[in-house]
Amino acid sequence: MNNTAIQTQTGLSSFYAKIYGFVAMGIGLSSLVSGLMLTVFQQHLVNIILGPSWVLYLIILGELGLVLFASGAAAKNSPMALPLFLIYSVVNGYTLSFIIARYTQTTVLQALLSATLMFAVMATIGVTVKKDLSGMARALMGALVGVIIASIVNLFMSNGAMAYIISIITVLIFAGLIAWDNQRIRQVYFELDGQVPTGWIVSLALNLYLDFINLFIHLLTILSRND
Template sequence: MNNHTVIQDTAGINAFYAKIYSLVGVGLGISAVVSALMLTMFQSVIVSVIMGASWIYYLAIAAELVLVFAASGMALKNSPMALPLFLVYSALNGFTLSVVLALYTQSSVLSAFVTASAMFFAMAFVGKVTKKDLSGMGRALRAALFGLIIASVVNIFLGSGSFDFLISIAGVIIFSGLIAWDNQKIRYVYEQTNGQVENGWAISMALNLYLDFINLFLSLLRLFGRND
């Protein structure tokens, strides 16, 4: 492979990363705007949900799960519906996030966001440049994620602060690793398709990274805001 080809490949994969991260940025931006609106202009709605209409929050969570599976399925089929579903999910997640954020102080939210951002970009860099195959670690972390979900559901009924602390620590570890793995997958997909990657793949990987960041942020928020 000559230098010209190497430069072309580097430019191509960097453009692919940029495309995916622009989608992640749009998704996070929509969520941030919706959350900000709910916590300011529509603060009374959040208070009502927290004080007596929690079913709205849980209904929104259920709708989010449906949207995630639908968006993922459409993305893998390279359907044009994948992007609108991703954007709708981002907006709905902005609402559910606002309910959670209302329970914490601004300092805890800011600390968690800054830390999550720093960890996200650090692990993304590791995933992009490392030569070690992370697929084995990724599969193990996916399995651990299912265990984390089950533990979180169980703790809803137990209400154990110590258990929640352990779940939060596990969440930070799991999602940090998944960020690295998902970033490595971007390079693998690009190479395996010789740079001819369908838009669906970009949306699918953007959704994965969006979820990685949000869940890392929430895990850190529970740690930083334990006394809130």
């Protein structure tokens, strides 16, 4: 391997490391906030759960607006991209605590370990595979739209079996997206000759963060079936 190839590989590795540094910050913040909500601020969590349901729905809608705002800022390479990503991680950690509170500690730990292992495997595939995964990614995004619609319908039906099937499909979708998002990192690096704006870096990190969180949430549903 010549010096140019070595420099290119080193630069790409540093690029991955920077993105995953942001991902780790986001997941770390979310974990910290969720942990505090489930322990130190447990009474606040209980009060929200036992209070009017519209309060929690309002928080979730606000979170959705925030992630869209953060994505837009990243796409425009705004200086606010990283702060918005970190703020979103905090807010998401808050809302995640209401989901995690429904499950046993054993199930949460199993889901976390399973999500971490699956993420690592699919990320490795995305980094190393030579085949272009963009076609697969488009198909998965289309399937994700269908799953979102089915999930909304199931909110009114409250069908446990349907929720279980939706979660299995969603896990498969995000497993594929993890591979694609990791391959996309390499493509972006070479397309921009290694000169990637911070906004793009945050955008790529946000995608991976959302992949992991969604994987974890739906693994919770699958693994809790026997609780």
